[in-house]
Amino acid sequence: MREVIATVLENARIAEETYSLTFACGEEIPVRAGQFCMVGVRGFPLRRPIAICKAEGERVTVCYRLKGAGTRTLAENCKIGETLSVLLPLGNGFTLQESEKKIAVVGGGAGVFPLVAAIREYAAEKQIFAYMGFKNRASVCMQYEMQRGEEFVLCTDDGSLGFRGTAVQAFMESVERVRPDAVLACGPTPMLRALKSATAGKPFPVYVSLEERMGCGIGACLVCACEKSDGSRARVCKDGPVFKLNEVIL
Amino acid sequence: MADLRVNLCGVTLKNPVIPASGTFGFGREYHEIYDISILGAVATKGLTLRPRAGNPTPRIAERRGVILNAVGLQNPGVEHFIAHDLAWLKEKTKVIANVAGETLAEYGEICARLNGLVDFLELNISCPNVKCGGMAFGVKPGSIEEVTAVAKKNCPQTPLIVKLSPNVESIAESARAAERGGADAISLVNTFTGLAIDIERRRPVLANNTGGVSGAGIKPIAVRMVYEAARAVKIPVVGMGGITCAEDAVEFLMAGATAVQVGTENFTDTRACPRIIEGLNTWCDAHSVEALSSLTGTLKLN
Numbered sequence: 001m002r003e004v005i006a007t008v009l010e011n012a013r014i015a016e017e018t019y020s021l022t023f024a025c026g027e028e029i030p031v032r033a034g035q036f037c038m039v040g041v042r043g044f045p046l047r048r049p050i051a052i053c054k055a056e057g058e059r060v061t062v063c064y065r066l067k068g069a070g071t072r073t074l075a076e077n078c079k080i081g082e083t084l085s086v087l088l089p090l091g092n093g094f095t096l097q098e099s100e101k102k103i104a105v106v107g108g109g110a111g112v113f114p115l116v117a118a119i120r121e122y123a124a125e126k127q128i129f130a131y132m133g134f135k136n137r138a139s140v141c142m143q144y145e146m147q148r149g150e151e152f153v154l155c156t157d158d159g160s161l162g163f164r165g166t167a168v169q170a171f172m173e174s175v176e177r178v179r180p181d182a183v184l185a186c187g188p189t190p191m192l193r194a195l196k197s198a199t200a201g202k203p204f205p206v207y208v209s210l211e212e213r214m215g216c217g218i219g220a221c222l223v224c225a226c227e228k229s230d231g232s233r234a235r236v237c238k239d240g241p242v243f244k245l246n247e248v249i250l
Numbered sequence: 251m252a253d254l255r256v257n258l259c260g261v262t263l264k265n266p267v268i269p270a271s272g273t274f275g276f277g278r279e280y281h282e283i284y285d286i287s288i289l290g291a292v293a294t295k296g297l298t299l300r301p302r303a304g305n306p307t308p309r310i311a312e313r314r315g316v317i318l319n320a321v322g323l324q325n326p327g328v329e330h331f332i333a334h335d336l337a338w339l340k341e342k343t344k345v346i347a348n349v350a351g352e353t354l355a356e357y358g359e360i361c362a363r364l365n366g367l368v369d370f371l372e373l374n375i376s377c378p379n380v381k382c383g384g385m386a387f388g389v390k391p392g393s394i395e396e397v398t399a400v401a402k403k404n405c406p407q408t409p410l411i412v413k414l415s416p417n418v419e420s421i422a423e424s425a426r427a428a429e430r431g432g433a434d435a436i437s438l439v440n441t442f443t444g445l446a447i448d449i450e451r452r453r454p455v456l457a458n459n460t461g462g463v464s465g466a467g468i469k470p471i472a473v474r475m476v477y478e479a480a481r482a483v484k485i486p487v488v489g490m491g492g493i494t495c496a497e498d499a500v501e502f503l504m505a506g507a508t509a510v511q512v513g514t515e516n517f518t519d520t521r522a523c524p525r526i527i528e529g530l531n532t533w534c535d536a537h538s539v540e541a542l543s544s545l546t547g548t549l550k551l552n
Contacts (some may be wrong), residue, residue: 003520045465046312213308222274222324223310
């Protein structure tokens with residue numbers, strides 16, 4: 001984990017209300033799929049936690065959706081050549097066992113972005129079956145990154161492109177055929193709840209990357225707590241963001 | 251190179267900069283970013299006798315120039331702190347153990363447990379985010395005096411700092427009550443109780459509904475309160491509330507603070523404390539101030 005003053009290389013709109021931000025860290029940052037960074041936005045007290053999509057040497061790419069004043073400012077004011085204070089890499093990231101060969105990847109909304117990193121990391125050594133959900137055709141992005149595996153099902157809530165329905169629905173239609181060894185998932189809480197009930201009792205583990213409002217991002221402030229099934233609390237930023245789905249209460 | 255040392259209740263701090271309770275854990279995470287032994291002291295996450303799970307999430311919100319938090323004193327309990335973090339932290343710098351209780355007896359018990367083990371105790375009687383205890387003790391001068399007296403009786407060997415709530419009628423009265431109760435120092439301000447509304451949902455952003463407001467936006471109010479409190483008592487004052495840079499810290503010192511705490515800015519800039527320490531040295535040199543401690547209470551009103 002380190003704090004870098006990064007230089008913006010690109011900050012471009014890639015879909016409706018969605019931006020891709022690439023910055024140079026000035027040093028090589030080793031990043032595991034599922035890790036995230038805290039991006040400082042000038043004029044705002046809190047950094048924004050954003051999943052890392054891609055890390056190549058000193059270049060890191062994150063994608064973010066416009067959610068409020070902070071991300072809007074990031075989109076409008078963060079021009080090429082400007083500097084950003086970034087804390088990274090943060091969190092545990094995804095861990096797959098050697099024996100887990102067939103991997104289903106289920107993502108929705110902004111949750112597709114850490115899964116893009118997972119597909120990039122594992123596509124060469126594992127069989128990837130990806131189910132990615134978007135609101136509609138206009139919000140679809142990064143399909144070329146999602147197509148690296150064995151299977152890719154693009155879903156839209158309104159059916160304007162691909163499968164009509166959610167990524168969880170698309171996954172559950174394929175699950176008996178695919179028989180994954182493990183599932184990686186990220187998305188809005190209602191989606192994760194649906195996935196939890198749909199996969200209850202299934203033989204494979206489901207690893208989810210959780211989203212939570214954060215303070216420090218490094219595990220000190222206990223703002224981003226999540227409740228675990230055993231009654232304990234975990235820090236999403238430090239102990240997560242990736243947890244076993246059956247070990248967390250959503 | 252100015253002399254940044256300050257004397258707080260007979261204990262020498264290498265500089266007056268202290269990360270504020272709740273923003274810094276027990277220092278381990280920030281130590282991955284910089285060597286925390288450069289800090290004057292560390293104020294720990296608020297400790298209670300038994301572990302506490304804290305409030306539901308979301309626990310944090312942001313508004314212009316400020317944040318609101320409602321963590322609700324989640325902590326692993328004082329015994330866990332003593333067993334796992336205290337020795338490590340003491341090796342690095344001075345330790346201010348921030349403590350809270352739900353009853354007078356609990357305040358007494360936790361102070362007794364830490365008496366002689368830490369460099370300071372900071373009595374949290376101003377947490378706005380817990381239902382019982384916390385701020386219930388911190389808003390009326392009578393109860394401030396009472397809880398301070400119980401705490402001090404139980405920590406005769408350790409200087410006691412009473413952390414005051416700004417959510418009161420008169421901060422000078424609160425300060426005097428702590429002094430009467432036997433406080434060795436006071437620290438202020440804790441957070442202001444606030445409310446942030448998600449207008450789309452017509453619901454509060456925080457699960458706890460209200461939360462404590464902190465950050466740059468509260469600084470002028472905090473400086474005024476530190477000034478009023480410092481004038482009201484003879485014991486030293488630790489000032490805080492919206493400090494983001496060395497110049498902010500200097501304002502608090504001039505208003506009457508002996509040392510300062512930095513909270514929210516640790517989130518904005520992980521290296522805020524080292525930057526402020528360096529900045530204080532630069533400021534002193536530029537203003538021919540040889541000893542930073544000479545600035546305390548030097549404000550002259552117009």
